[in-house]
Amino acid sequence: MNTPKTLYDKLISSHTVRELDDKGHILLYIDRQVLNEYTSPQAFSGLRDAGRDLWRANTSLAVVDHVNSTEPKRVAVGPDEGGALQVNYFEKNCQQFGIELFDILDTRQGIEHVVAPEQGFILPGMTVAAGDSHTTTYGAFGAFGFGIGTSEIEHLLATQTLIYRKLKTMRVTVTGELGLSITSKDVVMELIRKIGAAGATGYAIEFCGPTIDAMSVEARMTICNMAVEAGARGAFMAPDEVVYQYLKDKPRAPKGALWEKALNQWQQLYSDAGALFDQEVAINAQEIEPMVTWGTSPDQAVVIGATVPDPAQEEDGVKRTSAKRALLYMGLRAGEAMNNIPITHAFIGSCTNARIEDLRQVAAVVRGKRIAKGVRGMIVPGSSAVRSQAEQEGLADIFIEAGFEWRQSGCSMCLAMNDDVLSPGDRCASSTNRNFEGRQGAGARTHLMSPAMVAAAAVTGRLCDVRDLEIS
Structure with missing residues (x-):
């Protein structure tokens, strides 16, 4: 047998x-x-x-x-x-x-x-x-x-x-x-x-x-x-x-x-x-x-309705030290509400979440709305074919009317390897896969989440629960 x-x-x-x-x-x-x-x-x-x-x-x-x-x-x-x-x-x-x-x-x-x-x-x-x-x-x-x-x-x-x-x-x-x-x-x-x-x-x-x-x-x-x-x-x-x-x-x-x-x-x-x-x-x-990261590793994440964890509550010494460093880099305090952290940038792209279904989810959130004042929103489709399809479906018009930059395809700000780079202190709601120190630019702070959650953050100007927004 x-x-x-x-x-x-x-x-x-x-x-x-x-x-x-x-x-x-x-x-x-x-x-x-x-x-x-x-x-x-x-x-x-x-x-x-x-x-x-x-x-x-x-x-x-x-x-x-x-x-x-x-x-x-x-x-x-x-x-x-x-x-x-x-x-x-x-x-x-x-x-x-x-x-x-x-x-x-x-x-x-x-x-x-x-x-x-x-x-x-x-x-x-x-x-x-x-x-x-x-x-x-x-x-x-x-x-x-x-x-x-x-x-x-x-x-x-x-x-x-x-x-x-x-x-x-x-x-x-x-x-x-x-x-x-x-x-x-x-x-x-x-x-x-x-x-x-x-x-x-x-x-x-x-x-x-x-x-x-x-x-x-x-x-x-x-x-x-x-x-x-x-x-x-x-x-x-x-x-x-x-x-x-x-x-x-x-x-x-x-x-x-x-x-x-x-x-x-x-x-x-x-x-x-x-x-x-x-x-x-x-x-x-x-x-x-809905999940969102608070630190500088993808596993340093909580639900959007939670607060920033207190490193003192971490029993593992290595994880405790890592959490302290992460909070210092991210400019956050233990106990701070995740759903009220202001952002400067909203980025939708990467090999993780830049396909046509992702863009449809974003459009459903931002349709009829505008990006919050002081937030730069960027949408980078995963391929030229995805970009073309989004334009044919009218999604691109929705993004542009909402105030997003509708860009060409590429890895872009996922790893800041070209001219799509954040500045020190910038805080980005991002649909990417990594939030390491300097991943999107030296001194930049990255919060990972779903494309729909990034869209919600873009229109409110802060991390928030997409379920609290009207979705069309």
């Missing part, structure tokens, strides 16, 4: 080229890789210096997304000289090595973790690696995605394999119906708060349960994207009819007989009944309220 297997075990075993030792190290075959201009230069230089070519150039997709300007009027090269050098070198490398590139002016350009799925480049059962930690996003399709370093990118391009160590498995089961204005961002923020920023270190997370089943693919991508903020090296969900319908008409999805053959294989991608996980976590969605 065969031992029941988890989906993770199935994916890894089907891609194992060779076991390398008795400590779990294997040579893992990688189906697809996504490249960007920021993490790839050294890899290409290494290939060129060694006189190596790519093993399979057609398994790579290259996207300019990190350093490009998001100014409303699209330009080929932004004002930053260093960024321009990276983009130009990236284009040269892609041309020399025969890699397809979505450059800045391409209508398919955007953030890699938004672009690859909307092109149908990521399919169930695949292994995917990229030089970005949020490659876990692709787990929403039943693929196994994970981030790698520059030296690993070079090895991957040359061999289509990686030396990989098997992870432990964690199952997160989410049950119950989500309340009004509660989103998948709140679900994953609650998980991170519950298990901590290192709670899933060394694990691959499988998300399951009726709450997950009821979510759209875009909502699932948000959860898999941010699972890395709990330390997970991988996160995924078993593919289902929702995934198949999302993929069916995508440009690079299989067609005709190939689609039917692929579908038959994808339907076998699930954890067997009785499969054992190393750790189990349960979440009741009915107990989740």
